[in-house]
Amino acid sequence: MLIATWNVNSVRSRLSQIIDWIKQVNPEILCLQETKVMDASFPVEPFQTLGYTVEVYGQKSYNGVAIISKIKVENIKKGFHHPTKYDENIEIFQDQKRLISADINGIKFINVYVPNGSSIESDKFKYKISWLNSLASFLDEQEKKGELICLMGDFNVAPSSLDIHDPKKYEGGIMASEIERNALNNVLKERLIDCFRIFEKNTGHWSWWDYRNNAYELNKGWRIDHIYISKELSSKLKSCVIDSQPRGNLRPSDHAPVMIDLNLNDTNEDFFEDEESFFEI
Numbered sequence: 039m040l041i042a043t044w045n046v047n048s049v050r051s052r053l054s055q056i057i058d059w060i061k062q063v064n065p066e067i068l069c070l071q072e073t074k075v076m077d078a079s080f081p082v083e084p085f086q087t088l089g090y091t092v093e094v095y096g097q098k099s100y101n102g103v104a105i106i107s108k109i110k111v112e113n114i115k116k117g118f119h120h121p122t123k124y125d126e127n128i129e130i131f132q133d134q135k136r137l138i139s140a141d142i143n144g145i146k147f148i149n150v151y152v153p154n155g156s157s158i159e160s161d162k163f164k165y166k167i168s169w170l171n172s173l174a175s176f177l178d179e180q181e182k183k184g185e186l187i188c189l190m191g192d193f194n195v196a197p198s199s200l201d202i203h204d205p206k207k208y209e210g211g212i213m214a215s216e217i218e219r220n221a222l223n224n225v226l227k228e229r230l231i232d233c234f235r236i237f238e239k240n241t242g243h244w245s246w247w248d249y250r251n252n253a254y255e256l257n258k259g260w261r262i263d264h265i266y267i268s269k270e271l272s273s274k275l276k277s278c279v280i281d282s283q284p285r286g287n288l289r290p291s292d293h294a295p296v297m298i299d300l301n302l303n304d305t306n307e308d309f310f311e312d313e314e315s316f317f318e319i
Contacts, residue, residue, distance in 0.1 A: 039109075039143065039300045040064065043190040043265055045071040045151070045246075045293035049104070050081060055287055057084050063281070065297065066108045067142060069149035071192045072291075073102030080104065095138040103138045103149045103191070113141040118172050131169060137176075143302060145271070146180055150191035155212050163212070166194070170221035177225055188300075189230060190265040192246075192293065195222045197232065200241040201261035213262060230266035233278035233298045245280050246293045254285050263296045274300050 042065040046052045049070060060068065073080065073096050080094045085106050095116040096102030105111060116138050118131060139148040150173065155166035180187055195218045199205035208214045226232075234243070244259025253259065265278065276299040285294045 039066045039302060040297060041067045041069075041147075041188065041190070041265065041300060042295050042297040043069045043071070043149070043192075043263060044295040045192040045263060045291060047072050047074070047291040047293065049073040049102075050075055050079075051289070052291055053081055053084065055284060055290065057088070059281075059284055059295065060085075060088060063295075063297070067147065068106040069147070069190050070104040070106065071102070071149070071151035073104050074099055075102060093138060093140060095135045097133075097135045101135045101151055103136060103151050105138055105140050105142075105147060105149055107140075107142055109142050111140045111142055113139075115139045118176050130165070131172065136169070137173070144186060146185040146187050148177075148180075148187065148189045148191075150189065150193070152191065152193045152195065154194045155218070157212055158215055158217070167217060167221050170218075170225060174221075174225040174227070177227075177229075181229060186268045186271055187230060188265065188267050188271075189225075190296075192263050193222060194262055195219060196260050196262055197222065197235075197264075201244075203244065203258045203260065213260065226266060229269060231269055231272060233265045233267060233275060234261070234280070234296070236272075236275060237278050243280055244282070244294075245296055247285060249292050263293055265296055265298050267298070267300070271300065274302055276301050 046056055075096050076098050077094045077096050080096060082092045085092050089108050090106045091111055092104060092106050093111055093114050094104045136151045139146060153166040153169050156162040194213055196202045196214050197219060199209060202208050202214055243261055245261050245263035247254040247259040278298045280294055280296050282294045284290055
């Protein structure tokens with residue numbers, strides 16, 4: 039089962055690029071972020087023509103998430119819908135459409151577009167940390183149900199210095215601060231594994247390049263788009279790659295797709311010899 043996540047930075051502006059990419063790659067499930075369109079105006083038909091169902095949660099000009107799937111989608115939820123210990127914050131998140139979840143093939147898929155935060159001194163940064171705290175509580179609720187989870191999207195956090203082209207320059211700043219990394223780790227709680235780091239231990243792999251200063255041409259990027267899965271699914275994970283090619287398109291999104299191959303028919307429980315090594319990265 040090929041599963042992908044992609045911040046497309048406007049689904050209508052990149053529609054032809056998205057459809058072309060789907061035809062080349064043929065993912066079973068594609069989660070999009072920053073769709074920037076109201077639900078009623080989402081371009082559903084081109085995806086349906088290719089055999090996909092489309093579930094959306096969007097708003098005009100900003101944010102927005104979607105789950106596009108060839109496999110039956112059930113139990114669609116939009117936004118934080120469970121009471122949590124951060125319940126007092128839930129209402130402030132309603133205007134920004136940043137989370138959609140669904141059950142597919144026995145797995146809870148959670149597609150997120152984490153706030154950027156602007157700068158560490160800003161109110162937007164406080165909002166970002168509060169949002170991540172609510173996401174952690176949301177995941178706690180799923181864990182209590184014993185659900186297998188695939189959490190993916192644009193997290194706007196580089197987990198370590200390996201995930202930034204110039205860590206000395208940006209360390210401690212937005213998307214690279216200890217506060218954000220701690221908040222992300224609180225979401226994961228070692229119950230979820232970073233799929234990409236299972237296969238690639240080194241730096242130099244990015245999913246986002248700023249539009250400014252020829253960042254893509256100079257390969258000055260960040261890895262801020264991630265796919266995390268439950269530890270129990272680790273033996274089913276066959277690959278995780280970042281497809282940087284679409285970033286080289288004319289008028290591209292500033293993000294690249296990230297993909298995993300999850301073989302749910304594989305019963306080999308010894309795929310990783312040292313399970314504990316996941317979390318030392």
